[in-house]
Amino acid sequence: MRVGQLVNKAEGADRLGNCGPMTCAMTVHLRRDKELEMGIGMQGLDCQNLRRFVRSCAHGTMALVIAMLCPMVEGAAAVEQARLRGIAVAPDPVQLQATVQALVGFGTRHTLSDTASPMRGIGAARRWAQSRFEQIGRDCGGCLAIVTPSQTVTGARLPEPAEIVDVVAIQRGSGDPERVIVLSGHIDSRVTDVMNASADAPGADDDASGVAVVIEAARILSRYKFPATIVYGVLSGEEQGLFGGKLLAEYAKAQGWRVEADLNNDIVGATRGQNGVADNTRLRVFSEGTRDTETAQDAKQRRFEGGEDDSASRNVARYAKTLAETYLPNWTVALVYRLDRFGRGGDHAAFNALGFPAVRFTENAEDYRHQHQDVRTEGGVEYGDTIAHIDFAYLAKVTATNALAAASMASAPPPPVNVKIAGAVTPDAQLSWTTAPGSPAAAYRVHWRETTSPVWTHSRDAGKTEMLTLMNMSIDDFAFGVASVSAEGYESPVVFPGGAGAFWAP
Numbered sequence: 001m002r003v004g005q006l007v008n009k010a011e012g013a014d015r016l017g018n019c020g021p022m023t024c025a026m027t028v029h030l031r032r033d034k035e036l037e038m039g040i041g042m043q044g045l046d047c048q049n050l051r052r053f054v055r056s057c058a059h060g061t062m063a064l065v066i067a068m069l070c071p072m073v074e075g076a077a078a079v080e081q082a083r084l085r086g087i088a089v090a091p092d093p094v095q096l097q098a099t100v101q102a103l104v105g106f107g108t109r110h111t112l113s114d115t116a117s118p119m120r121g122i123g124a125a126r127r128w129a130q131s132r133f134e135q136i137g138r139d140c141g142g143c144l145a146i147v148t149p150s151q152t153v154t155g156a157r158l159p160e161p162a163e164i165v166d167v168v169a170i171q172r173g174s175g176d177p178e179r180v181i182v183l184s185g186h187i188d189s190r191v192t193d194v195m196n197a198s199a200d201a202p203g204a205d206d207d208a209s210g211v212a213v214v215i216e217a218a219r220i221l222s223r224y225k226f227p228a229t230i231v232y233g234v235l236s237g238e239e240q241g242l243f244g245g246k247l248l249a250e251y252a253k254a255q256g257w258r259v260e261a262d263l264n265n266d267i268v269g270a271t272r273g274q275n276g277v278a279d280n281t282r283l284r285v286f287s288e289g290t291r292d293t294e295t296a297q298d299a300k301q302r303r304f305e306g307g308e309d310d311s312a313s314r315n316v317a318r319y320a321k322t323l324a325e326t327y328l329p330n331w332t333v334a335l336v337y338r339l340d341r342f343g344r345g346g347d348h349a350a351f352n353a354l355g356f357p358a359v360r361f362t363e364n365a366e367d368y369r370h371q372h373q374d375v376r377t378e379g380g381v382e383y384g385d386t387i388a389h390i391d392f393a394y395l396a397k398v399t400a401t402n403a404l405a406a407a408s409m410a411s412a413p414p415p416p417v418n419v420k421i422a423g424a425v426t427p428d429a430q431l432s433w434t435t436a437p438g439s440p441a442a443a444y445r446v447h448w449r450e451t452t453s454p455v456w457t458h459s460r461d462a463g464k465t466e467m468l469t470l471m472n473m474s475i476d477d478f479a480f481g482v483a484s485v486s487a488e489g490y491e492s493p494v495v496f497p498g499g500a501g502a503f504w505a506p
């Protein structure tokens with residue numbers, strides 16, 4: 001639309017300045033159609049400033065105009081997509097409950113439990129998960145390919161060789177199939193003694209809840225077609241040493257997949273913490289700050305130029321937060337600047353270890369009496385990870401958070417590569433980048449924020465070029481990044497310049 005172009009032309013304007021006195025003039029312009037574009041273009045305003053005007057004006061006509069125009073010049077979250085609106089409300093608490101109930105019904109899903117029984121143990125549970133994917137695949141006309149990568153491993157918690165099997169459904173992308181977004185959760189469970197493979201280990205929250213998210217996301221997203229591939233991973237061996245995540249990450253690498261993100265869900269179903277806090281409006285997302293595979297040279301550059309908070313994983317976390325909070329009312333995705341909880345691990349880390357962006361979702365406040373515990377009552381306290389503690393309406397919002405991020409990423413072009421920034425000892429910041437292989441970008445968008453801000457706050461469209469100069473914006477004072485945008489307005493995660501922020505090694 002014209003407004004986007006006009007704002008671009010006004011590059012030299014001080015977009016962060018205080019434009020308050022122009023409020024009334026803006027109202028007049030916006031009420032007359034012919035003067036509308038000129039009014040915005042002449043002022044060189046962006047939507048953040050326009051919205052500030054709206055708040056002070058509270059004028060209906062103006063609010064409507066801003067609502068129509070601003071998505072064209074703001075970030076991904078502002079480009080509301082009808083498809084994403086549908087996905088946001090699609091997760092069904094009844095479906096999620098049915099999955100958790102079925103998984104709990106296998107008694108134990110310990111990695112070393114029975115694999116032959118049709119009723120009890122991890123083998124029966126895996127076959128059930130596979131049958132769900134097969135049913136979803138039939139419902140979408142064969143859109144899911146199912147694979148079961150496996151590996152025999154030993155470890156501190158697996159003294160005898162044991163077979164780890166992941167159940168993986170692949171929804172192949174139509175335009176850029178080697179680019180992959182992974183959704184994952186682990187199917188295995190445990191009790192107090194991590195080697196006890198026979199006691200009842202319902203594992204409702206840890207991690208039937210995560211598996212339910214993955215299967216429900218598959219049910220919803222399989223109704224759509226995407227340029228990129230979405231992979232639904234039901235992992236094994238997590239409690240015995242994070243084996244299933246490693247297995248899937250290695251499988252991805254062997255297939256030549258370019259993993260844009262693994263969104264891992266582990267302990268995502270309960271809303272009442274051990275501290276008594278009950279909150280059904282908040283989900284945590286953990287992400288590495290600096291990449292696991294950072295080279296010594298990259299680390300040295302980062303020390304001088306920043307990037308401690310801008311790994312691709314962290315920008316995936318920001319992306320999920322922005323999308324979820326746009327499409328889901330009364331919902332917060334809290335960024336935690338940490339790979340995982342203290343002293344604890346998750347399957348996403350295996351993706352990070354191979355250089356793939358990956359994050360972990362976990363409920364707001366955990367109750368440790370309901371994790372890794374023998375099911376019992378002791379001193380009047382109920383222990384054990386039973387289904388009674390799961391909040392399925394909350395789990396539906398967790399599913400929506402995953403599905404929105406996956407659908408948006410899979411609809412958008414790949415994030416740009418070779419993102420660079422220049423402009424030291426000049427008044428301007430200059431961003432440059434290269435188109436990534438895969439589905440073509442229609443345009444690019446440069447984002448920036450104060451170096452201490454947790455989220456991207458400002459953006460400017462760059463059109464289809466591979467360079468943008470931000471006049472009078474000191475390279476020293478902000479963090480910058482670049483995203484790709486599709487013709488329909490789907491935007492990729494933001495890529496921070498240099499090795500610190502790259503999604504894929506060059």
Ligand SMILES: [Zn+2]
Nearest residue numbers: 206207266267
């Ligand atoms: Zn877990």
